[in-house]
Amino acid sequence: MWLFLITWTMVVLFSIKIFNKLSTGRCYADTVMSGKVVVVTGASGGIGFETALELARRGAKLIIACRDHQKGERAVRRIIRRTNNKRVRFIHLDLTSLASVRKFVAQLEASEAKLDVLINNAGAICTTRERTEDGILKDLQINYLGPFLLTVLLVPMLKRAAPSRVVVVSSSWHKFGTVEDINSGRHGYIQSYANSKLCNVIFSKELARRLEGTGVDVYSLNPGQVNTSLYRSSTVLEKLRSLLLYAFFKTPEEGAQTSVYLATSYEVDQMSGKYFEDCQEARASYKADDEESAAKLWSLSEELVKLTPDEINKSFGDVS
Numbered sequence: 001m002w003l004f005l006i007t008w009t010m011v012v013l014f015s016i017k018i019f020n021k022l023s024t025g026r027c028y029a030d031t032v033m034s035g036k037v038v039v040v041t042g043a044s045g046g047i048g049f050e051t052a053l054e055l056a057r058r059g060a061k062l063i064i065a066c067r068d069h070q071k072g073e074r075a076v077r078r079i080i081r082r083t084n085n086k087r088v089r090f091i092h093l094d095l096t097s098l099a100s101v102r103k104f105v106a107q108l109e110a111s112e113a114k115l116d117v118l119i120n121n122a123g124a125i126c127t128t129r130e131r132t133e134d135g136i137l138k139d140l141q142i143n144y145l146g147p148f149l150l151t152v153l154l155v156p157m158l159k160r161a162a163p164s165r166v167v168v169v170s171s172s173w174h175k176f177g178t179v180e181d182i183n184s185g186r187h188g189y190i191q192s193y194a195n196s197k198l199c200n201v202i203f204s205k206e207l208a209r210r211l212e213g214t215g216v217d218v219y220s221l222n223p224g225q226v227n228t229s230l231y232r233s234s235t236v237l238e239k240l241r242s243l244l245l246y247a248f249f250k251t252p253e254e255g256a257q258t259s260v261y262l263a264t265s266y267e268v269d270q271m272s273g274k275y276f277e278d279c280q281e282a283r284a285s286y287k288a289d290d291e292e293s294a295a296k297l298w299s300l301s302e303e304l305v306k307l308t309p310d311e312i313n314k315s316f317g318d319v320s
């Protein structure tokens with residue numbers, strides 16, 4: 001009896017795994033990226049590392065942005081060794097600090113004339129309701145407000161490279177998110193993560209509207225469930241992950257496909273503002289279609305990251 005059950009469970013899991021492998025989207029675009037300047041945040045490991053590796057392979061001039069110096073430099077060495085592309089370097093970026101975001105932008109501006117692709121990939125799950133030095137919930141700042149400030153400040157460099165792209169790594173969990181009281185601390189950590197991922201999608205759509213006609217395109221995506229260390233801070237999620245890992249999780253290399261696709265493929269040229277999954281357009285939550293709440297979220301975000309009128313004008317003003 002037991003043997004029968006176990007055998008069948010294994011057969012079912014194996015079939016699901018095969019099905020998932022076959023339905024995983026792959027990037028078949030063979031776009032060469034030489035001459036393109038690309039920033040990937042959170043490229044020290046997981047999905048970000050694999051995304052950076054593939055873009056380096058295609059010849060991009062790559063900047064790895066993450067908060068841990070050692071891990072960042074190690075990622076640079078590994079990518080150079082594996083791709084033989086020497087135009088890969090690390091610039092420190094800690095998204096829990098708005099000052100660090102501004103410093104990163106200044107450093108990038110000092111060393112590059114333009115930016116072709118920005119991939120907002122860094123993200124974290126924070127089980128505590130800690131706040132950053134800027135008074136913002138830590139997960140909200142790492143996943144949404146830090147990348148919001150980073151992207152807005154980099155718009156002038158992106159415009160200079162047009163046609164250029166912003167890619168925002170969200171999650172299917174954005175469907176459970178809400179934009180109400182996001183910085184209040186009253187939500188649990190899973191809800192809070194979902195909220196930040198909903199903000200990612202709303203932000204991508206709103207930014208796409210604000211940049212219409214500038215040649216800067218914006219996309220968001222769900223990488224799927226991927227075998228990375230994202231869940232490390234939560235024992236419950238880690239347990240769940242190890243239980244489901246075998247049949248349901250993608251490898252980081254598979255998880256990076258949609259990011260690479262959105263950074264390189266010509267197929268998405270006319271699709272600014274759209275949401276993707278497995279290298280195809282997918283339906284985002286209806287909550288991301290409400291333009292009124294998007295505008296509200298935008299002004300709240302400007303306030304929380306203390307954007308100055310001068311900075312806003314530099315990115316979105318008529319004279320650029």
Ligand SMILES: NC(=O)c1ccc[n+]([C@@H]2O[C@H](COP(=O)([O-])OP(=O)(O)OC[C@H]3O[C@@H](n4cnc5c(N)ncnc54)[C@H](OP(=O)(O)O)[C@@H]3O)[C@@H](O)[C@H]2O)c1
Pocket residue numbers: 041042043044045046047048065066067068071093094095096121122123124142169170171172222223224225226227228229230231
């Ligand atoms: N894995 C999944 O199943 C899954 C599913 C849906 C969406 N996603 C999204 O995919 C993205 C990549 O996640 P992953 O799965 O590859 O996770 P990961 O392996 O934990 O990688 C996260 C990356 O973000 C960086 N990071 C964390 N906090 C940071 C901070 N304060 N400042 C700058 N960088 C910071 C980390 O850098 P350090 O090494 O310096 O900490 C690391 O490189 C995230 O946005 C995540 O929400 C993942």
Ligand SMILES: *[C@@H]1O[C@H](CO)[C@@H](O)[C@H](O)[C@H]1NC(C)=O
Pocket residue numbers: 227228245246251
């Ligand atoms: C998940 O990742 C870990 C660490 O990178 C690796 O040892 C393990 O084999 C992976 N599991 C699967 C099922 O891909």
